[in-house]
Amino acid sequence: MKEKKRLYVREEKSWAQACAKKYLSESSLQVMEVPQGIMLPPDNWNSQTGEFQGGVCDKDGKFVAGLFRNKPPQAGFYGVSSAYGVKDTDLKYEDKDVIFGGVLIGHFGHFILECLGRLWYVLQQDEPYKPLVFLNELDICPWFWDFFAVLGIARERIIILKSPTQFKSIVVPEESVHSWYNYTQEYLLPYRYMVEQAQKITEKKSLGKKIFLTRNRLVDSQTKCVNEDFFCRFFANHGFVMVELETFPLAEQISIVHNAEEIVAIMGSLTHWALFCRPGTKFTMLTRTSNDVLGSQCLLNEASNVDWYIVDTAMNLFYANRAVGVCLIGPTVFWQEYVRDHYGVWQEDDRWKIAYHEYLREWTDYMLQPQKWEMVKEFEPLVLLTSLNKALHQNDVMFAKENDTESINFICADAETAYYWDESKNGLFRLNLNDGEVNICYRSLLREYPAPQYGMLAKVGSFxxxxPENAEAVLIYDLENENVKTITLPAHLPRGNYRYAVVYGNWVIMTGYCQGTIIACDPQAGEIRYLLNLSAEKLKDGCDSVTTIFGKPCLVADLLYVPVIDTNQVLELNLAQGGYKIYHVGAREAAYGFAAAYAGNVWLAPSQGGPLAVWNPPTGIMQIIDRFPAAVSFSKVEGNIRFFTDVIAVGAYLWLFPWGADKILHVNMENGNIEIAAIDEIFSKPSVSCGCIANDKLLLGIDGEIKIYKI
Structure with a gap:
């Protein structure tokens, strides 16, 4: 049986590892009695590790027990795993036999997660004549007493220690949970007992089978979670009741949670309520940051046996901490995939976009606090700018809508099958040219930069x-086993990596689109090599307005010819021997963007205003071809006269696909005649994004679709 998809997250590998771990420990819990034992309130906080000293010691001051949040030698944040010295004059003595109840943390999430870890002993083997002594970190919260009341522990029996004290004896039950590592069967005893009592007290109070737990209107949270309203609206429209648990007495809170069949909450303290759920309760947990893998929540999910789902909804532009500060959440690609899987809908709600204003206001207010200034000084301006740019483009967090018509960049086809990357669906697709059936080969959840994510497709053997035009890695699809792998680029390029490619033996040669770099990729070996890296300033040849670098290349034997976009330069790279030359071909306004080879000549086509040229590199002879048919007109696109979006050479013909042109042209490279392709199509300008020839079929990317014509 296929396993359920539970993780809709960016850091899927890390989350999967944390969730796959088995947290249940079969070890038997021990109980120790410490004669003349000493208890020390937490003190001496370590700013490096976040742990305190204190806990239970023997009569000689040797540490016995505290709060182990991480394994020794360090207990981690809020942990207590070592003692401190006390002068005899500062040590009180109480002639009492007591039970060590543990360390109470004045933070609700930590409290219900780990602060009841020693109370299994009280419930299993109670000795009511013995006081329960607790240590305390942070505040002593009123709701401590609410929990003890539901547990049936009288308030007068509880002592919260305020100063170092020696007792006649201390019974120390072992902890039933180390919140990031393991738990034992006894861990759930207090929670199950509280559920039983709460059900009796409240007569099984319920607010409905489907509830959304929220603290959206409460002001005392350490983390401001901007845009929770977006999710409240969605789930309210799907029958969920919005519940602010803190507005109810504790027993009612427990019953409300226990009697629900579906629960949604922002990950944190609210998702720790899983401990009070019935096994099998569907619990969807929305993350507020992408990079925090919460191992303790994985432990709780296993212990409680809820039907859990984790969805990354973090849309933070800048620095974010899940525990404190300001976070932005919204409809990321992970959320949209979850919604499609679980509700079968596309969510048409763009109101979340106004949350950017609130987020920026809250984040800057928070970061402008004097105690945050040192942190702000460490931020890199380029990182902040890049984050802002990605957010404004909604890349990396949003799928395009189904009816968006973003362009298909390139098509690769043989006699029966065509492959293409569809930007609107963010995936690689296969089109059967015989029956028109379309199947998805691979779908990406991430869109790292402004579209397009991938550029040209090249077929090498079975690959x-x-x-990677705007991705971090080369994408390789194995045509035989239909597997996908990626090869990460050796050096990160911030935007506009590689658009064009040619096949050279077993290698795919890729030319940089926004930098003067050429690389070679061997898909079989999974290897990338750098062949050339030239400065953009040198290649621009004094043209300050040039933002793109290399156009579409071609091969003549072992020589790679690459036009430098919107200049009159062509780079020649010897792939067999190394070394390169730069030629000036034609006038400066030639603006060549595409190259194609035929009979030892290099044909050059303009990306904007200018004629075609045919150039013979060995002799330097060049001929201008500017006899465009009178019926062809060109128009301005983005303020410039644009000619062609792509060219392909098939046999003796060079096909020219229009950008600002209103006709598809082909050139007879034997005689230089330019003709209008005989297809019945009227184009709106600009129209065609790409094209491909497969036997007698012409494939065109038009308005985000592939259309097929007989030629």
Whole structure:
């Protein structure tokens, strides 16, 4: 049986590892009696580790027990795993036999997660004549007493220690949970007991089978979670009741949670309520940051046996901490995938976008506090700018809508099958040219930069290789086993990596689109090599307005010819021997963007205003071809006269696909005649994004679709 998809997250590998771990320990819990034992309130906080000293010691001051949140030698944040010295004059003595109840943390999430870990002993083997002594970190909260009341522990029996004290004896039950590592069967005893009592007290109070736990309107949270309203609206529309648990008495809170069949909450203290759920309760947990893998929540999910789902809804532009500060949440690609899987809908609600204003106001207010200034000084301006740019483009967090018509960049086809990357669906697709059936080969959840994510497709043996135009890695699709793998680029390039490619033996040669870099990729070996890296300033040849670098290349034997976009330069790279030359071909306004090879000549097509040229590199002879048919007109796109979006050479013909042109042209490279392709299509300008020839079929990417014509 196929396993349920539970993780809709960016850090899927890390989350999967944390969730796959088995947290239940079969060890038997021990009980120790410490004659003349000493208890020390937590003190001497360590700013490096976040732990305190204190806990239970023997009569000689040797540490016995505290709060182990992480394994020794360090107990971690809020942990207590070592003692401190006390002068005899500062040590009180109480002639009492007591039970060590543990360390109470004045933070609700930590309290219900780990602060009841020694009370299994009280419930299993109670000795009511013995006081329960607790240590305390942070505040002594009123709701401590609410929990003890539901547990049936009288308030007068409880002592919260305020100063170092020696007792006649201390019974120390072992902890039933180390919140990031393991738990024992006894861990759940207090929670099950509280559920039983709460059900009796409240007569099984319920607010409905489907509830959304929220603290959205409460002001005392350490983390401001901007845009929770977006999710409140969605789930309210699907029958969920919004519940602010803190507005109810504790026993009612427990019953409300226990009697629900579906629960949704922002991950944190609210998702720790899983401990009070019935096994099998569907619990969807929305994360407020992407990089925090919460191992303790994985432990709780296993212990409580809820039907859990974790969805990354973090849309933070800048620094974010799940525990404190300001976070932005919204409809990320992970959320949208979850919604499609669980509700079968596309969510048409763009009101979340106004949350950016609130987020920026709250985040800057928080970071402008004097105690945060040193942190702010460490932020890199480029990182902040990049984050803001990605957010404004909604990349990396949003799928395009189903009816969006973003372009299909390139098509790769043989006699029966065509492959293409669809930007609107963010995936690699296969089109059967015989029956028109379309199947998805691979779908990406991430869109790292402004579209397009991938550029040209190249087929090498049984591999389909996609150039990383705006991705971090080369994408390789194995046509035989239909597996996908990626090869990360050796050096990160912030935007506009590689758009064009040619096949050279077993290698795919890729040319940099926004930098003067050429690389080679071997898909079989999973290897990337740098062949050339030239400064953009040198290649621009004094043209300050040039933002893109290399156009579409071609091969003549072992020589790679690459036009430098919108200049009159062509780079020649010897792939067999190394070394390169830069040629000036034609006038400066030639603006060549595409190259194609035929019979030892290099044909050059303009990306904007200018004629075609055919150039013979060995002799330097160049001929201008500017006899465009009178019926062809060109128009301005983004303020410039644009000619072609792509060219392909098939046999003796060079096909020219229009950008600002209103006709598809092909050139007879034997005689230089330019003709209008004989297809019945009227184009709106600009129209065609790409094209491909497969036997007698012309494939065109038009308005986000592939159309097929007989030629």
């Amino acid at each position: 389909l290789v996609l150039t």
